[in-house]
Amino acid sequence: LLCGCLDHSPYNHCSIKIILGTMNKKKDTIQPLDGTKVPRFAGPSTFARLPEIRDVEICDIAVLGIPFDAGTSFRPGARFGPQSVRQASRHLRTNYHPNYDEEPFKVLQVADAGDLVCNPFKIDEAIKQIEQGATKLLNKVDNIISIGGDHTIAFPLLRAINKKFNGPVALVHFDAHLDTWDTYFGAPYTHGTPFRRAREENLFLNDASMHVGIRGPLYSRDDLKNDEDLGFKIVHCDEFQSQGIDKIIKRIRDRVGSNPLYLSIDIDVLDPAFAPGTGTPEIAGITSREILNVLRGLSGLNLISADVVEVSPVYDHAEITSLAAATIIYEIINLFAKKSR
Ligand code: MN
Numbered sequence: 001l002l003c004g005c006l007d008h009s010p011y012n013h014c015s016i017k018i019i020l021g022t023m024n025k026k027k028d029t030i031q032p033l034d035g036t037k038v039p040r041f042a043g044p045s046t047f048a049r050l051p052e053i054r055d056v057e058i059c060d061i062a063v064l065g066i067p068f069d070a071g072t073s074f075r076p077g078a079r080f081g082p083q084s085v086r087q088a089s090r091h092l093r094t095n096y097h098p099n100y101d102e103e104p105f106k107v108l109q110v111a112d113a114g115d116l117v118c119n120p121f122k123i124d125e126a127i128k129q130i131e132q133g134a135t136k137l138l139n140k141v142d143n144i145i146s147i148g149g150d151h152t153i154a155f156p157l158l159r160a161i162n163k164k165f166n167g168p169v170a171l172v173h174f175d176a177h178l179d180t181w182d183t184y185f186g187a188p189y190t191h192g193t194p195f196r197r198a199r200e201e202n203l204f205l206n207d208a209s210m211h212v213g214i215r216g217p218l219y220s221r222d223d224l225k226n227d228e229d230l231g232f233k234i235v236h237c238d239e240f241q242s243q244g245i246d247k248i249i250k251r252i253r254d255r256v257g258s259n260p261l262y263l264s265i266d267i268d269v270l271d272p273a274f275a276p277g278t279g280t281p282e283i284a285g286i287t288s289r290e291i292l293n294v295l296r297g298l299s300g301l302n303l304i305s306a307d308v309v310e311v312s313p314v315y316d317h318a319e320i321t322s323l324a325a326a327t328i329i330y331e332i333i334n335l336f337a338k339k340s341r
């Protein structure tokens with residue numbers, strides 16, 4: 001380990017190359033800074049203190065910030081989500097995850113791709129910028145995990161994902177809300193409409209997609225029927241209590257099957273007790289323990305990319321919401337590590 005490279009960089013990539021060079025040439029990833037060598041409150045401000053994408057030769061998974069919140073209908077502020085989730089991600093112990101029995105950052109090269117530039121005044125232009133930015137990134141990396149940003153961004157992300165993976169994907173959408181409404185105040189691109197727009201372009205499979213965690217009152221008696229017509233099944237939030245985690249995991253797995261899976265996670269699927277810092281909080285939600293256990297149950301599915309959206313730090317307390325989002329992203333990285341085996 002004493003190659004001297006700590007003089008130039010806090011990362012241990014040169015050390016890893018030397019070790020693996022004599023043992024196993026398969027991977028020589030640049031891992032996050034080791035929390036036992038550099039305190040977790042120090043070091044770079046990237047997600048989980050990973051290298052930036054320009055510092056790696058190959059990249060399996062890129063973590064991408066999309067600081068856009070011009071599509072919000074109530075509380076704004078998700079434009080500050082990416083930087084806040086990155087800050088909270090310093091808490092993560094990145095070496096080993098016992099629930100997956102994985103050292104994910106040894107198995108996969110993960111890097112922080114920084115933030116996309118999105119026009120905060122022209123939503124149409126921002127949609128194009130997000131689609132183009134994600135498409136360009138997906139030409140260089142296998143998978144992306146996007147940090148929102150409000151839920152509007154899922155629509156251009158799904159466009160980019162469809163280009164990369166040659167057609168519609170299974171969409172599993174964790175949210176208190178359907179996000180399949182048509183327009184707000186005449187506007188087609190908002191955080192309440194991304195999956196209606198996605199349906200119009202056939203971006204997700206209508207026999208393999210699902211909402212998880214839906215609850216609360218609706219705008220109309222027809223909302224659930226209209227949503228079903230778009231090709232979604234629903235795990236209602238109360239079913240976490242009436243059915244339990246294992247049954248819900250089975251329903252999701254049966255629905256998705258072997259299709260390529262895109263996860264879109266609105267942090268407001270969590271109860272406001274676990275995620276107060278969000279745009280449209282909805283009480284009686286799931287717990288942070290429940291979402292982690294559902295995600296772990298998706299191990300082995302054909303996960304291709306994901307987003308975690310709607311963290312609005314100004315409404316947060318003690319980084320609760322940002323920590324939840326950062327931890328969920330880390331769980332998703334472990335799902336990718338499992339899939340790569
Ligand atoms: Mn929501």
Ligand code: MN
Pocket residue numbers: 151175177179191266310
């Ligand atoms: Mn949403």
